[in-house]
Amino acid sequence: MPKVHFDEATIERLDDLRTEDQSYDEIVNELIDIYEAEELTIFHGGDVE
Numbered sequence: 001m002p003k004v005h006f007d008e009a010t011i012e013r014l015d016d017l018r019t020e021d022q023s024y025d026e027i028v029n030e031l032i033d034i035y036e037a038e039e040l041t042i043f044h045g046g047d048v049e
Helices: 008-017 024-045
Strands: none
Touching: 008 024
């Protein structure tokens, strides 16, 4: 997995989202999963014939 560097503001926002014992990797992966799920929902939402 590539290394990603966050600025202080982003780290503070991630800290607000984290639950106990959750790593930054876990929260970032969770956010990516949510983004991908929402993207698929939006993409397929317009496919009505």
